[in-house]
Amino acid sequence: MHSLVEENYLKALFALSKDKGSVSVNDLSKHLNIKMPTVTNMMKKMAFKKLVYYESYKPLILTKKGKKEAALIIRKHRLTEMYLVEKMGFGWEEVHNIAEQIEHIKSPKLFAKMAELLDYPKFDPHGAPIPDINGEMEWKAYSKLSECKPDDMVKIAAVINTTDEFLKFLNRREIHLGLKIKIKSVEPFDNSMVVKYKNHLEETLSNTVCKRLLVEKF
């Protein structure tokens, strides 16, 4: 099995390669807060273990094996988050740090039990998909709220780039998954949106916020 450190490299590689499919040493270094030479070294070790394709001066690419192992760690993370929220009563802004630790626990039984008790959930408390036991996962085709137009009626499906602070911000405005929102207007100069939902008849959301809210139109 892999060390906790390797698991963190795997997760970072997986997260950063979402779009391009590859990652630079620099990006990985910044994301993990680890200096570049250390990253280079680790990539050589992980290449030897067939977790990543590594060639000098070229972008890093996860192997199939690396991707699967990363996805399985993410599975453990998201299952844990869901468990903490659904079964233990934590708020969605409290669970990240705990899950960050529990995801490294070696006990297939523990996570199998969580999945069972949660009735095999497909999404975590932030709307992110939970990879299945084979590491398979797919994001649904959500739009960003920031890309919607006035008069669109949308439902909040997921929150991305979550931080505790951002989630607390949403809490204060009673914004949660499943919430139905109507877009009243978009300010042209800063792309902030005025939206309406529940008893919030005129809430303004900055573009920074809108870019982090994934929605389903309906």
Place this chain on the structure above:
Amino acid sequence: MHSLVEENYLKALFALSKDKGSVSVNDLSKHLNIKMPTVTNMMKKMAFKKLVYYESYKPLILTKKGKKEAALIIRKHRLTEMYLVEKMGFGWEEVHNIAEQIEHIKSPKLFAKMAELLDYPKFDPHGAPIPDINGEMEWKAYSKLSECKPDDMVKIAAVINTTDEFLKFLNRREIHLGLKIKIKSVEPFDNSMVVKYKNHLEETLSNTVCKRLLVEKF
């Protein structure tokens, strides 16, 4: 905070010093499966951190601080075991390994929540006392089943020196905490006991087994 490794030394020191109050380097070395020089080294580091009293060639003694920190790790371990059994449906023979990992998690909130959901339990699934939030804990004055006499009626209060195998052995005989047992006879040559409980009218338990069962007389 302390490293996972230090936490394991603390736990081992605490467990081994139960009776004598002190531990030899040798015992600690054997218990942790770590060679003596490594232990000596670590003791110096931990003495510097005021977790243990260390003098060359003298027995190791936990400081008050060391004892408290050890007890708090044991608290996390036993709370976790209780949580896994009571809230997740694990068997008492399955929880040790998982708790061994979860006990190192840094999240006061997580363990506070477990305690709350379990309604502040005083004992773990094996009958061992759970230290309170200040690290205070006390074993009740139980007897070993091996020290009981024929015709004694006793109730199983705790299981000590538990291993998965021993707990499975108890499962197969339907022996569990709270079970009421009558001692029918004691074989003088090997101190094995013939006992009666529930629909087990004549079950023989070896001395090895009886020494690991703590009971309350009634």
Place this chain on the structure above:
DNA sequence: CTAATTTGTTAGTTAAGACTAACTTAATAC
């Protein structure tokens, strides 16, 4: 009470995973 054995320590080595300093390759700018 000395000899043998056990226990404990010292010194030096190793591996993992971090770092800095210095150098090289690749990318960008003019």
Place this chain on the structure above:
DNA sequence: GTATTAAGTTAGTCTTAACTAACAAATTAG
């Protein structure tokens, strides 16, 4: 298209926590 800047690598160091080999102290045996 060369010069500058950014990115990546190499080499060497550090810390933690393990190890072995060799030595020293304490205990036990006779």
